[in-house]
Ligand SMILES: Nc1ncnc2c1ncn2[C@@H]1O[C@H](COP(=O)(O)OP(=O)(O)O)[C@@H](O)[C@H]1O
């Protein structure tokens with residue numbers, strides 16, 4: 001049937017008879033698909049934007065910063081500072097199940113003058129544990145990251161970002177060289193890069209114990225961070241609660257005191273965003289499919305009108321021997337042709353528009369961070385195509401059956 | 416060719432049953448040229464539709480070319496209509512968006528005859544009905560008589576055994592009617608069985624046998640001495 005030229009000629013003849021009507025119907029289908037593609041791509045763009053926001057830090061991590069208690073507890077007043085120490089780090093590391101890589105941070109405030117011979121500049125410094133590497137997704141380029149011996153022996157070693165290398169070392173290999181940070185000599189043991197951007201790539205890491213000793217920190221820490229492997233949201237919440245309880249117990253404040261520490265559970269936030277985008281994606285499909293259904297109903301309506309107008313013709317065809325299957329096929333093929341053709345136009349226009357937007361985003365100096373790489377994936381396009389063919393069948397089914405049911409006697413009665 | 420035995424047909428209209436054919440017996444042999452006459456509403460068209468397998472009947476039997484035509488599936492009915500029968504209607508029923516040639520060729524399309532063969536045969540038939548030079552004309556470019564000749568060519572193209580015509584001259588003036596009737600006689604002379612429903616005496620006179628219907632029964636069945644069949 002599909003390969004029968006006569007059928008195509010018949011369809012072409014009827015389409016030509018009703019140009020405007022056909023054009024309007026096809027437009028509504030094409031528009032539906034076009035919008036579906038655009039919406040899907042936009043949803044994808046937003047989702048990629050959020051993923052980009054989370055790209056720097058491990059998404060399976062919890063970050064804790066001590067603050068000041070907000071509630072009185074066990075006879076103690078509100079307003080006490082919570083001072084976290086290396087002991088807290090060790091307790092969390094050793095007693096909380098599910099904690100994977102862990103590090104504390106001792107902050108060295110401001111930028112430090114860092115010198116290599118005659119080259120010098122100011123860079124930020126972080127003193128951390130070896131586990132820090134996993135929390136900032138630090139990628140080693142050369143040498144190694146900090147290790148436990150660096151910590152235990154308070155070694156004066158530094159792991160420097162590739163931007164630091166660019167500024168201080170020009171052509172020479174920095175590994176094994178000595179740099180001067182605020183008057184103290186550190187040996188460079190590693191070079192890293194970081195997808196988090198220029199700021200992260202200008203960082204210098206030193207052992208936390210070295211940092212604490214050099215800058216009078218005793219065993220104070222400013223932040224505690226750890227990853228949780230592939231823990232799901234529920235498990236991350238359990239680990240979070242255990243840590244909260246442990247710290248509250250150790251520092252004597254209410255575990256429900258929201259001000260005592262600031263805890264940021266990336267899993268939770270990440271999951272929330274992902275759920276949000278799953279919701280948006282679902283919404284987009286519903287809206288898009290709704291639009292397409294409107295198109296289908298339009299085509300179905302047009303076909304019904306067409307059947308009505310062609311009653312005499314159908315009656316005549318049946319009188320001269322057209323079997324019902326042939327009549328059904330004629331109308332099904334017509335509606336499928338209209339929907340598939342129109343849908344294809346919408347599909348191409350939609351993908352073209354998305355490509356154009358992508359191109360424009362690509363040429364922008366600093367593209368918006370919340371909207372990145374919108375695109376239509378193969379599955380969505382294939383899904384849309386499948387929907388189209390089905391739509392064509394559905395749209396044609398009722399009119400085709402009505403056509404096949406036409407009684408030639410009634411259709412051809414001379415009055 | 417056509418054998419009808421005690422056919423009854425009634426229309427159900429709500430709770431009312433209107434009996435239109437009340438036991439018709441009729442035999443038409445191969446090669447006859449028959450007219451069916453009768454007052455309006457006497458059941459002529461109903462009978463012709465049954466002969467044409469467009470309509471069902473409740474009682475009796477109808478054999479066409481030796482085959483019983485009763486309770487056929489739509490597909491079977493379509494097959495017999497296509498292969499055994501040719502229809503001619505009062506208002507021609509040509510498809511407006513097809514030219515004369517395409518209209519004539521249409522029945523062969525449903526026999527899956529190739530396009531070239533179809534068109535060749537259609538052209539032959541248009542020549543035969545005297546419209547060889549009108550093959551590419553659209554129906555709205557043809558006169559009533561020409562349209563009916565195109566319709567007759569269409570009825571003939573599948574080489575059917577029987578041609579059924581319901582008031583084929585009803586929309587034509589008397590001169591054109593004569594021409595169309597001459598064409599039917601020619602068709603009949605070539606061996607086809609022809610059945611024409613009419614209420615015009617001049618038309619009936621041109622057939623070799625006239626069946627008069629009245630109130631759903633055959634009232635009269637006369638052979639016209641002057642007309643050879
Ligand atoms: N589909 C139908 N439903 C109900 N009554 C019908 C139908 N078709 C025909 N009739 C009735 O059957 C009778 C015979 O109709 P018809 O065969 O068309 O007569 P004729 O062709 O002799 O004028 C008429 O009374 C007509 O009203």
Ligand SMILES: [Mg+2]
Nearest residue numbers: 459460461581
């Ligand atoms: Mg009638």
